[in-house]
Amino acid sequence: MTQDEIIHAFVRLGDKFNAWLHNENSCMELTDAANRAIIENEWFTIENIKRMFSAISLQMLDAEKLNRWISGYEIPSKTPKRIGIIAAGNIPLVFFHDFICILVSKNIAAVKFSSKDRILPDIIINQLVDTEPRLENYIEVTENKYFAVDAIIATGNDSTVKFFEESFRSIPHVFRKNRTSVAILKGSETCDELELLCEDIFPFFGLGCRNVSKLFIPGDYDFTAFIKTAKKFSRLKNHKPYANAYTYNKALLTITEKPFIDNDFWLLAENFEIFSPVSVIYYEKYTNLESLKKIFSDNAEHIQCIINYSVDFGKSQQPQLSDYADGIDIMNFLLKQI
Numbered sequence: 001m002t003q004d005e006i007i008h009a010f011v012r013l014g015d016k017f018n019a020w021l022h023n024e025n026s027c028m029e030l031t032d033a034a035n036r037a038i039i040e041n042e043w044f045t046i047e048n049i050k051r052m053f054s055a056i057s058l059q060m061l062d063a064e065k066l067n068r069w070i071s072g073y074e075i076p077s078k079t080p081k082r083i084g085i086i087a088a089g090n091i092p093l094v095f096f097h098d099f100i101c102i103l104v105s106k107n108i109a110a111v112k113f114s115s116k117d118r119i120l121p122d123i124i125i126n127q128l129v130d131t132e133p134r135l136e137n138y139i140e141v142t143e144n145k146y147f148a149v150d151a152i153i154a155t156g157n158d159s160t161v162k163f164f165e166e167s168f169r170s171i172p173h174v175f176r177k178n179r180t181s182v183a184i185l186k187g188s189e190t191c192d193e194l195e196l197l198c199e200d201i202f203p204f205f206g207l208g209c210r211n212v213s214k215l216f217i218p219g220d221y222d223f224t225a226f227i228k229t230a231k232k233f234s235r236l237k238n239h240k241p242y243a244n245a246y247t248y249n250k251a252l253l254t255i256t257e258k259p260f261i262d263n264d265f266w267l268l269a270e271n272f273e274i275f276s277p278v279s280v281i282y283y284e285k286y287t288n289l290e291s292l293k294k295i296f297s298d299n300a301e302h303i304q305c306i307i308n309y310s311v312d313f314g315k316s317q318q319p320q321l322s323d324y325a326d327g328i329d330i331m332n333f334l335l336k337q338i
Helices: 003-022 028-040 046-060 063-070 096-104 119-131 133-138 158-168 191-201 224-238 240-255 289-298 330-335
Strands: 082-086 108-112 139-141 151-155 173-176 180-184 212-218 260-262 267-270 280-286 303-307
Touching: 003 028, 003 046, 003 063, 003 096, 003 119, 003 133, 028 046, 028 119, 046 063, 046 096, 082 096, 096 108, 096 119, 096 330, 108 133, 119 133, 119 139, 133 139, 151 158, 151 330, 158 173, 180 191, 180 289, 191 212, 191 224, 191 303, 224 240, 240 260, 240 267, 280 289
Parallel strands: 082 108, 082 151, 108 139, 151 173, 180 212, 180 303, 212 280, 267 280
Antiparallel strands: 260 267
8 A cells, every 4th residue: 555545544534533523423333432432441431532533633634734744754665564552541542643653654553452442442443444445454453462563662551561671672662651741830821821721631530641730830829710710620520430539539638638729629739749649730839940940851751741831731632643652753763663
């Protein structure tokens, strides 16, 4: 297959996504898969599944954006290599960017899904192959955690990365560990900017690496406007697992006598840590932006996005094709395997 044919197949997949987002009856296979995925993973909701489909369709399956992105790489004709993906399952479809990189670079994607997100990736692959049957020769799905590949991209927590290192250290690899995102507030943010910041924090219940889990604030910062804006997401308290996490973390903060602000469905607590638990947003006071640069440098391997610094408000959940996880250009990595 030519690269143009592969890109065209992904564009047509995006058309399917868009049609389904406007009318679920347009593709009952996607509707059924979304409903089954919600049952399989209690942290998945139809709202967040559609949010991910929308982001993928808008940023990764647009013909103009695909062609502009791929024009920055020289992809020679070659024998395809088998590139493995061990996918995470913390939020829906986190495997997709790696998947599209592998296929557009004319390699074979050998994918092992997460047990927490098997249904949605499977239906997407089926829909893609239905759009372009020849792509079936470029996609393999495996349940075996020990599988033979020429290179691998694996995502997991700190403990699973140890397994990756033991099993795949001898081949070219990209191993991704836990990451989170942070935001800088200066006290001059508009209501619109605070609303966009909420879009960086609350979708996917804060479980993604692109979700903001910590705020850096000036010493005299007033949270009143932000807390008022965040009420837009009060529906999170109707989700039982999230509500349980909120109740647990509120009790824990109370027992340990650590000061916090209770906002009915989420908690604000001052803490120097980068990672915060579900339903809790940490904050830390800063004196100047220069002092933050050292914090960001010291925590570089743990931070995915820095909102209001390197990423605009509201953009963390809308990564473009060139926004590679962990700052590692996967297309360049794949091209080195030729």
